[in-house]
Amino acid sequence: MIGKCAITLAIAALAVAMLSTTALAERGRDGQLKILYWQAVSTVNPYLSGGTKDIEAASLVLEPLARYDETGTMTPALAADIPTVENGGVAADLMSITWPLRQDIVWSDGTPFTAADVVFSAEYCLNEEMGCNPLSSFTDVTKVEALDDHTVRINFGVAKPFPYGPFVGSTSPILQKAQFETCTGAKAQTCTEQNFRPIGTGPFKVDEFRANDVIIFSANENYREPDKPAFATVTFKGGGDATSAARAVLSTGEFDYAWNLQIEPEVLEQMVANGKGQVVAGFGTMVERLVVNQTNNSPDLSKDKRSLHLDGTNPHPFLSDPAVSRALSLAIDRQILVDFGYGAAGQATCNVLPAPPVYASNANDACMTQNIEEANRILDEAGWLPGDDGVRERDGVRLSILYQTSTNSVRQGTQALIKQMWGQIGVETELRNIDAAVFFGGDPASPDTYMKFYADIQMYTNNFDGVDPEAYMANWRCSEIPGPENQWLGGNIARACNAEYDALAAEMAVTASLDERAAIGKRMNDIIVQNQYVIPLIWRARVSAHANTLKGVRVNPWDSELWNIADWHR
Amino acid sequence: MPAAQSSDLTAPSRGLQRHRSLWMDVWLAFRNHTGALVGAGVFIAISLAVALGPLIHTVDPHYLDILAKNEGPSLKHPMGTDNLGRDTLAQVLAGGRISLAVGFTAMMIALVLGTLVGVLAGYFRQIDGLLMRLTDMFLALPLLPLLLVVIMLFRDSLRAAFGPETGIFLLVVFIIGITSWMQTARIVRGDVLALREREFVTAARSIGTRRRRIITRHILPNVLSPIMVSATLGIANAIITESALSFLGLGFPPDFPTWGRLLFDGANFISVTPERVLWPGLAISLTVLSVNYIGDGLRDALDPRLRGA
Numbered sequence: 001m002i003g004k005c006a007i008t009l010a011i012a013a014l015a016v017a018m019l020s021t022t023a024l025a026e027r028g029r030d031g032q033l034k035i036l037y038w039q040a041v042s043t044v045n046p047y048l049s050g051g052t053k054d055i056e057a058a059s060l061v062l063e064p065l066a067r068y069d070e071t072g073t074m075t076p077a078l079a080a081d082i083p084t085v086e087n088g089g090v091a092a093d094l095m096s097i098t099w100p101l102r103q104d105i106v107w108s109d110g111t112p113f114t115a116a117d118v119v120f121s122a123e124y125c126l127n128e129e130m131g132c133n134p135l136s137s138f139t140d141v142t143k144v145e146a147l148d149d150h151t152v153r154i155n156f157g158v159a160k161p162f163p164y165g166p167f168v169g170s171t172s173p174i175l176q177k178a179q180f181e182t183c184t185g186a187k188a189q190t191c192t193e194q195n196f197r198p199i200g201t202g203p204f205k206v207d208e209f210r211a212n213d214v215i216i217f218s219a220n221e222n223y224r225e226p227d228k229p230a231f232a233t234v235t236f237k238g239g240g241d242a243t244s245a246a247r248a249v250l251s252t253g254e255f256d257y258a259w260n261l262q263i264e265p266e267v268l269e270q271m272v273a274n275g276k277g278q279v280v281a282g283f284g285t286m287v288e289r290l291v292v293n294q295t296n297n298s299p300d301l302s303k304d305k306r307s308l309h310l311d312g313t314n315p316h317p318f319l320s321d322p323a324v325s326r327a328l329s330l331a332i333d334r335q336i337l338v339d340f341g342y343g344a345a346g347q348a349t350c351n352v353l354p355a356p357p358v359y360a361s362n363a364n365d366a367c368m369t370q371n372i373e374e375a376n377r378i379l380d381e382a383g384w385l386p387g388d389d390g391v392r393e394r395d396g397v398r399l400s401i402l403y404q405t406s407t408n409s410v411r412q413g414t415q416a417l418i419k420q421m422w423g424q425i426g427v428e429t430e431l432r433n434i435d436a437a438v439f440f441g442g443d444p445a446s447p448d449t450y451m452k453f454y455a456d457i458q459m460y461t462n463n464f465d466g467v468d469p470e471a472y473m474a475n476w477r478c479s480e481i482p483g484p485e486n487q488w489l490g491g492n493i494a495r496a497c498n499a500e501y502d503a504l505a506a507e508m509a510v511t512a513s514l515d516e517r518a519a520i521g522k523r524m525n526d527i528i529v530q531n532q533y534v535i536p537l538i539w540r541a542r543v544s545a546h547a548n549t550l551k552g553v554r555v556n557p558w559d560s561e562l563w564n565i566a567d568w569h570r
Numbered sequence: 571m572p573a574a575q576s577s578d579l580t581a582p583s584r585g586l587q588r589h590r591s592l593w594m595d596v597w598l599a600f601r602n603h604t605g606a607l608v609g610a611g612v613f614i615a616i617s618l619a620v621a622l623g624p625l626i627h628t629v630d631p632h633y634l635d636i637l638a639k640n641e642g643p644s645l646k647h648p649m650g651t652d653n654l655g656r657d658t659l660a661q662v663l664a665g666g667r668i669s670l671a672v673g674f675t676a677m678m679i680a681l682v683l684g685t686l687v688g689v690l691a692g693y694f695r696q697i698d699g700l701l702m703r704l705t706d707m708f709l710a711l712p713l714l715p716l717l718l719v720v721i722m723l724f725r726d727s728l729r730a731a732f733g734p735e736t737g738i739f740l741l742v743v744f745i746i747g748i749t750s751w752m753q754t755a756r757i758v759r760g761d762v763l764a765l766r767e768r769e770f771v772t773a774a775r776s777i778g779t780r781r782r783r784i785i786t787r788h789i790l791p792n793v794l795s796p797i798m799v800s801a802t803l804g805i806a807n808a809i810i811t812e813s814a815l816s817f818l819g820l821g822f823p824p825d826f827p828t829w830g831r832l833l834f835d836g837a838n839f840i841s842v843t844p845e846r847v848l849w850p851g852l853a854i855s856l857t858v859l860s861v862n863y864i865g866d867g868l869r870d871a872l873d874p875r876l877r878g879a
Contacts, residue, residue, distance in 0.1 A: 243838045263838065264653055266640060270841050299726035336636055340654065409835060412824040413654050419825060420634045430734050431823045438718075447722060454726075 028219045028232030030570040033550070035562075036255040038245040040212040040238025045195040046171055047125055047132050048188065055170050056259070057236055059560035060217055061108075061200035062173035065099050065118070066164070068558035070282060072356055072467045074164065078102055078113065078174060078201060080150075083163075094159040094512060099167070101150040107176050108205040108220045115146035120177035122154070122166060129185040134172045136471055137165040161512035162468045169466050170560035174201070203229040203566035213238060223566070230569035243267065249545045250277045256547045259561060262410050265343025277548055281345045281541035284557025285355050285472075286463040288346075288414075290403075290535040292325050295495045297402075297454050307453050309481045309495045317397050319456060323382035324399065325532030328457075330378070331425045332418060333370035334537055340417060341410040342538055349539035353525040356467050358514065361522040364529045375425045384426075392426040400428040405459040406436040414459065414537075444487050451488040453495070461540055467558060470517075473524050474505050476533065496533035599871035606867020609860035616857055620666030623659075631660035631827055640843050650845040652836070662849050665827035670857070672743055672812045672828070677804035679747025684754025685797055689785060691755065692762025702759070709752045720745055721820050738822050742815060746808045754800040761793045795872040802865025806858035813854075829854050 041057040043049050065079040074082050080100040083089020090097050105113040122144035125132035132138075143155045144166075154166055166172055176199045183191035196209040201224075204217035217234040237255070240248075245258040250271035261268065261279070272279055295314050297307040305314055318324050334348035350364035384392040384399060392399045403419070405411045412433055419429040432455065434448045440460075447454050464472035474480070475491030478498070482490040501524060508520045528534050542557045552568040555561060590598075600606055627648075635655035643650050649658035691701035721741065728737035765771060766789065774784050813830015815821035822828060829850045836846030 266653065266842050267838050299730055340636065340639075407824075409838060412835070416632075416654055416656075416825045417634060417636070420632075431825050433824045435820075 026227035027221070027223075027229065030230040031232055033231040033234045033257070033568065034255045035234060035236045035257045035259075036240070036245050036248055037236065037238050037259050038240045038242055039260075041215055041236065042212050043195050044198055044206060044209060044215070045175075046173060047130075047134065047175070048195060049133060052260075053238065056560045056562050057215060058173065058198070059170040059202070059562050060204040060234065060236075060565055061198055061202045061206060061220075062170075062175065063200065063202050064169055064173045065101070065167040067169055067560075067563055068466060068556065069563070070554045070556040070558070072284075072558045074168065074467075076102075078105060090163055094156075094161055094163065096153055096155045097160075097163040098147070098151060098153045101152065102224075103150050105201050105224055106222045107199050107201055108222050109176075109199050110222055111176075111178065113174070113176075113201055114149045115152045116149075117174050117177045118152045118167065119144050119146050120180065121173075121175045124175060124180060124184055124188070125172065127185045127188075130188045137168075137172045139165060139471070141166060159510060159512075161510065161517070162470060164466070164468070165471075169558075170563065171465055176200070204234055207233075225566065228566045230567075234565075246271055246545055249547060250274055250279075253277070253547060256550045257553070258545045261543045261545060262408060264341060264410060264413070265339075265345070268343070275548070277545050279345075279543060279545050280553060280555040281543045282555040282557040283347070283355065283539060283541045284463060285353070285469075286461050286540040286542065286557070287349060287352055287354055287536050288459065288461045288538040288540055289352060290328075290418075290457050290459050290537060291450075291453070291494050292319050292328075292532055292535060293453055293456050293458075293495060294320055294533065297456065299454070304484075307495070308483050309497065312497060316456070318384075318394075318399055321382060322532060323378050324384065325535070327375035327378045327425055328422060328427065329367050329532055329535045330371045330375040331421045331427075332367075332535070332537065333421060334368065337414055337417060338538055341414055342540065345541045345543045346538040349536050350529060351525050351539075352528055352534050352536050353469055353473065353521055354536075354539040358518040359469055359521040359525070361525045361529075363522070363526050367529075370421070372424050379425060386426045390426055391428045398428065399426065400430070401457055402430050402432060402455045403457045403459070404432040404434060404439075404455040406439040407433045408436065411459060442488075449488070450493060451482045451490075453482075453493060458493075459537075465559070469521050470508055473508065473521060476524070476528055477502050477505050494533040496528075496531065498527060498531065498533075501527050596868075596871045600867050603867035603870055605863045606871075609863030609867070612856055612860040613864060616666065616853065616860070617670065620663050620670060623663040624667075627657075627659055627663065629657040629660040631656060631664040632825060633657075640839075642843070643845060649849050650843055652843065652846055653839060658832075658845055658849060661827040661832055662829070662853060665829045665832050665850065666853060668739075668822070668826070669809050669812065669829040669854070672739070672746070673805040673808040673857075675743045676746035676750070676808035676812075677801055679743065680751040680804050680808075681754060681797065681801050683747065684751035684800065685758055685790075685793075687751065687755040688758025689762055689789065689793070692759040693766055693781070693785060693789065698759075701755075705752045705755050708749070711749070713749055716749070717745055717815070717820055734823060735826065742812055742821055745815075746811050750804060750807055750811070754797065754804070757796045757800060758793050761796055762789055765789050765792055795869045798868045798872065799865045802861045802868075805861050809854060809857065 037053045039051065039053040041053050042051070043054050044058045044061060046055040046058045046062065049055065063077045065077060066074050066082055067077050069075050076082055078101060080102050083097050083099055085092065101115060107113055122138070122141065124130070125135060125138055126141065140156045140158050140160060141154060142157045145153050147153055156163065167174065179199050180194055183194045197206045203220055203223050205220045206215060207218045208216040215236040217236060219229050219232050223229065242261050242263050246261045246263055246268060248255045249258040251274050253276040268279060293307065294316055295307050295309055296316050308314060338346045338348055348368055350367040351361050353359050379392055384394045387393045387398070403415060405415060415431045419431060422429050438446060438448050439450055442449055442451060450458055450460060476496065477492065480490040480492035481495050481497065482488040482493065504520050504524050508517060511517050511520060529536060542555060542561065544555055544561060546553050549570050550568060551570065552564065554564055556563050633656065637655065638651050639653050639655040641647055641651045647657050647659065649662065651657055687701050687705065691698045724741060728741055731737065732740060771784060771788055774788055809829065812821060812828060813833060816828055816831040832850040833847060833854065836850065840847050
């Protein structure tokens with residue numbers, strides 16, 4: 001620890017010394033900034049990782065053409081302007097978008113930033129051998145070409161009503177061609193120097209990278225605004241858990257900023273009472289939801305039948321009955337769940353698509369109030385009658401649910417509450433929790449992943465980057481049902497297949513007007529919710545904590561939380 | 571358990587015309603060990619409390635009363651409530667049943683396995699190498715990946731056969747037992763190796779005593795003290811391993827209280843409701859400590875040199 005501090009201090013001193021010689025008195029005036037991400041960073045190249053922690057760490061160094069601010073509005077970063085149909089940047093036939101680039105940008109090594117870097121970054125990701133993570137941002141891109149040194153045109157194979165996929169937001173930033181040129185395709189994963197110390201245009205550059213432990217950044221002396229960033233160095237530490245991270249900022253003051261704090265509200269309140277820091281929350285598109293398995297997942301079934309859709313020939317013995325899943329949704333008092341586990345960081349919701357506001361449907365608001373009598377009536381009417389032990393059954397099928405989620409004290413508490421609520425309508429629940437690394441790990445050989453879904457109901461949070469829900473809503477199409485043919489990578493975890501829904505998804509992909517897109521989005525949301533493929537519970541905010549001495553933090557649910565770190569100061 | 575063995579073990583002492591049996595001697599020595607007596611008292615008290623407590627304090631440990639969350643100690647909830655409004659005392663009592671049952675059963679499995687392997691390896695030179703390499707292999711096995719594989723393979727079938735709670739109980743007990751017998755085996759083997767060359771064993775062999783009789787009559791009683799000590803340590807170890815398993819989501823369902831899980835769940839609330847950590851923590855510490863003292867006293871009492879007989 002002492003050694004680490006000594007190194008940090010030495011680097012800070014060095015950086016300050018260097019800056020003073022370059023006569024930039026303002027930059028680096030506030031010394032060191034300490035950030036704690038309780039999931040440690042494993043790479044600084046967002047093209048190779050889907051982890052939020054990696055993408056956000058990289059956002060200190062690498063920048064996209066445009067990013068989203070805290071209201072979800074697109075603002076130019078490396079681009080000079082946002083292209084639209086009105087200003088002629090987006091072609092009238094929606095087949096291409098032309099980005100004008102800023103001319104005053106240099107990389108942290110002093111070389112100029114040009115259109116060639118943008119073209120290279122697209123080729124880097126589109127290389128099929130590479131396994132590019134944000135590939136979905138590049139859907140339908142046919143060619144990226146440099147019109148001149150500071151103009152780039154992205155061509156699409158189909159009309160793209162929302163052409164802001166590539167290079168917008170921190171998931172797909174611009175890499176330096178000179179640095180990554182020798183490092184494409186299958187070799188991408190092996191280039192540690194490039195992936196751990198990318199040269200960027202952002203306010204900071206990587207000084208030292210220790211995988212899964214700590215990154216030390218120092219101010220980029222070539223950053224475009226001469227008086228920014230205010231901090232000379234950033235120590236970006238990883239590891240621990242959400243509670244200890246919150247404590248490090250709010251109780252002990254060891255760190256200035258901590259991220260992703262899913263902690264019981266009373267614990268957080270107690271920490272805030274120490275007066276060292278504050279909690280900030282931003283509502284984006286995160287929804288904690290119950291996913292209802294539409295397929296039979298009985299352990300008696302063989303591996304090639306269990307939890308597989310098989311074109312609808314393998315329905316769930318009782319959850320495919322809409323009466324049951326409707327009753328389950330009605331029996332839940334969402335406000336209790338919010339008060340217990342989220343406080344100000346959550347709101348009860350009945351939508352899987354709660355934001356941006358134009359997309360938020362209000363057709364399902366009836367579910368906001370718990371209604372046990374109505375739920376019981378629905379089950380009685382459908383012929384599910386209480387047996388000797390109080391558990392409802394019909395034709396020998398008992399309403400007994402295996403309900404799984406990842407290990408996290410808020411989720412286990414939510415499970416216990418929902419179990420008791422379902423107990424009141426004669427539904428028996430068995431709870432299971434699985435280590436998050438396994439549950440979200442995606443190992444196709446493990447039976448415990450959320451994609452395999454060897455349970456009746458599971459709970460987790462999902463969201464989408466940016467403000468356009470087209471790609472996200474397309475997840476519930478029939479073709480997205482996970483199975484061995486797609487390595488369980490499909491996004492339709494509930495395994496629901498609805499022809500009307502598929503038609504709407506196809507319609508959205510060719511609709512340009514925002515109003516019409518919003519209407520389609522709402523209709524798609526209503527289909528998912530009213531058929532109870534998904535039971536939405538809580539609209540969750542991104543919750544972070546920062547020290548009172550740290551100013552300029554604007555928590556952003558639409559992009560990297562560190563999007564405006566250049567403006568942070570003491 | 572002692573009663574069954576005592577008739578067997580007292581047989582030779584009767585031949586020597588002694589007026590006290592071996593177990594009487596042991597008891598007299600044990601009685602003089604204050605720590606052991608207090609330990610035994612505490613352990614019996616805890617066992618009785620978890621066995622009979624739920625009959626007196628009849629609150630359902632699973633019932634959530636969200637309006638009464640994070641309450642301090644009161645007459646209705648002597649140890650307060652957790653952040654879901656569950657009664658902490660009821661949970662500690664219910665959790666103690668599971669934790670003690672897991673600790674005791676897993677310890678028995680480990681003990682039987684460890685003693686068997688240790689005695690066989692120490693007494694029969696032909697299989698010594700094989701058994702000790704097997705022990706080394708188990709010691710070298712990384713516990714966590716092994717657990718993941720075992721849980722993955724057997725959870726669903728056990729759950730189907732015995733229900734979620736009994737099935738997981740069997741699985742947890744089996745896993746802890748199967749991964750904690752090695753130390754016992756090594757210690758027992760060392761003692762047996764020394765004992766089998768002693769004069770009384772040679773004498774027994776020379777008059778034609780069968781090997782099974784030599785082991786049960788002459789070897790086993792003499793290695794009883796290390797076995798007893800590892801048994802007591804084993805209980806403590808099993809309780810702690812179970813809590814680690816529950817924490818990783820490999821153990822019991824999350825709403826199923828055990829001392830380890832209560833402690834882990836309560837850790838974040840240490841500043842809000844300290845009782846949630848205090849009581850299960852105290853229960854684990856007291857149980858482990860008292861069992862260790864009992865083991866300590868038993869070892870002294872079983873060692874003829876220390877007993878002064």
